[in-house]
Amino acid sequence: MPALAVTFDDVARAAERLRGVAHRTPAITSATLDERTGAQVFLKAENLQRMGAFKFRGAYNRLVQLDPAARARGVVAFSSGNHAQGVALAAKLLGIPAAIVMPTDAPAAKLAATRGYGAEVVLYDRFTMNRAEIAQTLAAERGATLVPPFDDPAIIAGQGTAALELIEDVGPLDVLLVCTGGGGLLSGCALAATKLSPGIAVYGVEPEAGDDWVQSLARNERVTIPVPDTIADGMQTQSPGELTFPIVQALCAGVVTVSDEELRDAMRFAFERLKLVIEPSGVAGLAAALTGRVDVRGKRVGVTLSGGNIDAATFARLIA
Amino acid sequence: MPALAVTFDDVARAAERLRGVAHRTPAITSATLDERTGAQVFLKAENLQRMGAFKFRGAYNRLVQLDPAARARGVVAFSSGNHAQGVALAAKLLGIPAAIVMPTDAPAAKLAATRGYGAEVVLYDRFTMNRAEIAQTLAAERGATLVPPFDDPAIIAGQGTAALELIEDVGPLDVLLVCTGGGGLLSGCALAATKLSPGIAVYGVEPEAGDDWVQSLARNERVTIPVPDTIADGMQTQSPGELTFPIVQALCAGVVTVSDEELRDAMRFAFERLKLVIEPSGVAGLAAALTGRVDVRGKRVGVTLSGGNIDAATFARLIA
Numbered sequence: 001m002p003a004l005a006v007t008f009d010d011v012a013r014a015a016e017r018l019r020g021v022a023h024r025t026p027a028i029t030s031a032t033l034d035e036r037t038g039a040q041v042f043l044k045a046e047n048l049q050r051m052g053a054f055k056f057r058g059a060y061n062r063l064v065q066l067d068p069a070a071r072a073r074g075v076v077a078f079s080s081g082n083h084a085q086g087v088a089l090a091a092k093l094l095g096i097p098a099a100i101v102m103p104t105d106a107p108a109a110k111l112a113a114t115r116g117y118g119a120e121v122v123l124y125d126r127f128t129m130n131r132a133e134i135a136q137t138l139a140a141e142r143g144a145t146l147v148p149p150f151d152d153p154a155i156i157a158g159q160g161t162a163a164l165e166l167i168e169d170v171g172p173l174d175v176l177l178v179c180t181g182g183g184g185l186l187s188g189c190a191l192a193a194t195k196l197s198p199g200i201a202v203y204g205v206e207p208e209a210g211d212d213w214v215q216s217l218a219r220n221e222r223v224t225i226p227v228p229d230t231i232a233d234g235m236q237t238q239s240p241g242e243l244t245f246p247i248v249q250a251l252c253a254g255v256v257t258v259s260d261e262e263l264r265d266a267m268r269f270a271f272e273r274l275k276l277v278i279e280p281s282g283v284a285g286l287a288a289a290l291t292g293r294v295d296v297r298g299k300r301v302g303v304t305l306s307g308g309n310i311d312a313a314t315f316a317r318l319i320a
Numbered sequence: 321m322p323a324l325a326v327t328f329d330d331v332a333r334a335a336e337r338l339r340g341v342a343h344r345t346p347a348i349t350s351a352t353l354d355e356r357t358g359a360q361v362f363l364k365a366e367n368l369q370r371m372g373a374f375k376f377r378g379a380y381n382r383l384v385q386l387d388p389a390a391r392a393r394g395v396v397a398f399s400s401g402n403h404a405q406g407v408a409l410a411a412k413l414l415g416i417p418a419a420i421v422m423p424t425d426a427p428a429a430k431l432a433a434t435r436g437y438g439a440e441v442v443l444y445d446r447f448t449m450n451r452a453e454i455a456q457t458l459a460a461e462r463g464a465t466l467v468p469p470f471d472d473p474a475i476i477a478g479q480g481t482a483a484l485e486l487i488e489d490v491g492p493l494d495v496l497l498v499c500t501g502g503g504g505l506l507s508g509c510a511l512a513a514t515k516l517s518p519g520i521a522v523y524g525v526e527p528e529a530g531d532d533w534v535q536s537l538a539r540n541e542r543v544t545i546p547v548p549d550t551i552a553d554g555m556q557t558q559s560p561g562e563l564t565f566p567i568v569q570a571l572c573a574g575v576v577t578v579s580d581e582e583l584r585d586a587m588r589f590a591f592e593r594l595k596l597v598i599e600p601s602g603v604a605g606l607a608a609a610l611t612g613r614v615d616v617r618g619k620r621v622g623v624t625l626s627g628g629n630i631d632a633a634t635f636a637r638l639i640a
Contacts, residue, residue: 026346028368047595048348109592268632272429275367275597275628308595312588316636 004250005243006153008195011160011188014061018161021093022057023049025162027169028305032273037289038297042173044166047278047308051113053234054162054185054306055086055149061158062147063090071096074144078102078135081110082234082307083149088117099144101135107233109311126236127227150184151241160188164196166302172197174299177285179306180204180213180255181235183244189304190251203294204248204255205284207232207263212239213248213255220249231260231318234281234307256294258287264318266290270305271319279310280318324570325563326473328515331480331508334381338481341413342377343369345482347489348625352593357609358617362493364486367598367628371433373554374482374505374626375399375406375469381478382467383410391416394464398422398455401430402554402627403469408437419464421455427553429631446556447547470504471561480508484516486622492517494619497605499626500524500533500575501555503564509624510571523614524568524575525604527552527583533568533575536560540569551580551638554601554627576614578607584638586610590625591639599630600638 028043046054063075074097077087084100091098098119102111103126115121124134132148139146148155162185167173176193178186186204193200206213210228216239224239240248248255258266266283269290270276278286285303288294310318348363366374383395394417397407404420411418418439422431423446435441444454452468459466468475482505487493496513498506506524513520526533530548536559544559560568568575578586586603589610590596598606605623608614630638 023349026368029343031370048346050351052593052595271597271632271635273372275372277591277595277597312591312636312639315591316632316640319632320636 004247006156006187006191006247008191010153010157011164011192014157015161015164017061017064018057018158021060024165025049027166028274030274039289039299039301041289041301041303042166042170044162044302044304045276046162046304046306047276047282051085051089052307052309053082053086054159054304055082056089057161058155058158058184059083059086059147060090062152062154063087063094063096065154066096066145070145074098074142075147076101076135076139076142076144077147077149078131079149081106082309084114085110085117085309087147088114088119091119092117099138101131101138103131107309107311107314110309113309150182151243153243156184156188156244158188159185160192162304163189163302164192167193167196172300173200173302175294175296176200176202176302177288177294178202178204178304179281179284180206181281182237182241183213183248184241185304185306186252187244187247190247194251201253202251203253203288205288206255206257207235207284208257208259210235210237211257212237214257216240216245217249217255231263232281232284234279235284256288258284258291258293262287262291268319276305277308277310277315278305279307282307324567326476326507326511326567328511330473330477331484331512334477335481335484337381337384338377338478341380344485345369347486348594350594359609359619359621361609361621361623362486362490364482364622364624365596366482366624366626367596367602371405371409372627372629373402373406374479374624375402376409377481378475378478378504379403379406379467380410382472382474383407383414383416385474386416386465390465394418394462395467396421396455396459396462396464397467397469398451399469401426402629404434405430405437405629407467408434408439411439412437419458421451421458423451427629427631427634430629433629470502471563473563475504476508476564478508479505480512482624483509483622484512487513487516492620493520493622495614495616496520496522496622497608497614498522498524498624499601499604500526501601502557502561503533503568504561505624505626506572507564507567510567514571521573522571523573523608525608526575526577527555527604528577528579530555530557531577532557532559534577536565537569537575551583552601552604554599555604576608578604578611578613582607582611588639596625597628597630597635598625599627602627
């Protein structure tokens with residue numbers, strides 16, 4: 001097996017850097033959820049993370065390692081939302097200028113929050129323009145550092161601290177269900193979980209309409225799909241990452257899909273029974289547990305609740 | 321000063337009984353909230369408590385002390401909602417039959433949840449009938465134990481464990497803001513907080529339309545008001561409790577009011593920035609901090625988020 005681009009030690013070092021900066025989010029349990037799933041479930045509530053999603057972990061771990069000259073030239077990121085806010089907040093805390101390339105149809109709350117953290121927002125049309133190219137051009141013009149949303153060793157290592165904390169807090173797990181877009185959270189969590197809880201089965205969970213991971217794992221190569229039409233706006237990636245894919249291939253038990261309706265059911269469950277606001281992309285792991293898409297009966301199960309950034313109107317519509 | 325009906329030791333013993341049964345809910349912090357208030361705020365997230373509110377603490381502490389004969393005869397409770405669910409869940413866990421007297425206009429989610437815990441629900445019209453009488457008659461007929469919502473030493477002691485845990489977890493506080501209906505949570509938390517954090521200023525917070533506490537404290541006697549018209553359905557009590565009033569008089573710095581619009585603003589803040597579902601009655605303390613009704617600038621402030629049981633439709637309307 002070729003060496004992976006990121007190791008457990010990178011995750012452990014990221015955890016040191018994030019100590020006292022990121023929230024150590026609670027591991028939430030629910031008797032109702034345990035009854036419904038037949039499992040013992042521990043929810044890593046990253047919706048309660050700073051800026052409302054796990055993305056702060058990776059962004060801060062990346063930015064804090066920039067040298068003074070690079071910090072002065074600033075950072076550029078492209079994101080459908082939470083990565084934008086993560087980079088914006090990390091940049092603000094570190095005094096780094098940040099420009100964020102965001103789609104015109106990103107949720108208003110995410111646009112406002114990104115600007116609220118003091119970042120410059122550069123808008124583009126998600127269906128006709130290539131955000132990576134726009135961001136690369138912008139970064140080249142300014143000499144700024146491009147901070148990709150997932151395909152970066154420091155980003156991956158930072159996201160993995162979510163699983164590291166969860167297992168430190170609740171002990172070994174049999175199964176870990178991780179919300180999966182580009183695979184930054186999944187690959188990072190797989191690095192942490194397989195080290196700290198040997199024998200654990202780590203699964204990614206992605207939307208049915210955007211099953212680039214399922215297709216890619218089946219073919220043993222990265223498949224590119226059209227922009228998926230799903231309520232999970234944080235999971236509209238078109239293909240697994242170059243760095244994240246081999247980590248997932250090497251360490252994960254698989255990736256499963258859930259439908260938009262199952263995401264809505266899980267959002268309603270989180271609202272009614274957990275009293276948590278979770279965005280559609282953030283409940284994918286919970287949906288996999290509730291639907292039995294991954295068989296968790298009788299097991300100790302970790303689930304990432306990856307974010308809670310959603311407009312009031314959209315939330316109201318989806319839980320209605 | 322006459323001896324109070326409940327002591328700190330009662331709260332400490334309740335904490336022992338609740339260990340491993342109630343959730344030790346997290347103390348949540350938010351940089352945005354600290355910026356907005358100029359304070360260092362620690363939110364005791366009792367919306368994440370079992371059955372979605374602090375009421376489980378008092379109910380369990382009361383029911384677990386019943387002897388076997390009393391357990392067999394069952395319990396009766398009257399409640400606009402969360403106390404009902406607290407008693408129903410505690411009764412279920414202890415194998416005690418429970419009948420709950422609830423208003424016909426209680427939120428559907430609360431009626432359903434109470435029945436879901438296996439309790440018998442007895443409905444009454446809140447504007448024309450006296451729930452206490454109905455419950456007393458029912459209890460007398462069955463030889464069951466009446467479990468009042470707040471005016472009971474074991475209930476008060478149980479609720480106080482919320483403040484006990486918060487101060488154990490985050491250290492001494494300068495101010496504690498407590499959501500106040502009948503005063504069970506306020507009096508219990510005052511007993512815990514003034515013992516564990518000497519010099520702390522404990523404030524109750526009630527809705528403007530239902531200012532029975534403010535009036536009663538001003539007159540030094542318990543005043544009874546009409547059923548208040550407020551969105552805070554858990555705070556529609558008409559007068560302070562016989563046991564809770566002297567405790568609050570002796571230990572609290574005061575009670576302040578917030579308007580329904582301020583409760584809505586606080587609910588929106590909790591949704592947008594904290595990613596938490598809080599019912600109107602549950603954000604009263606947060607509203608007092610956000611509005612500056614209690615001056616918290618430069619202080620270490622504890623705030624109870626007392627519950628999160630609310631219908632999806634009502635929640636959607638209130639955060640719109």
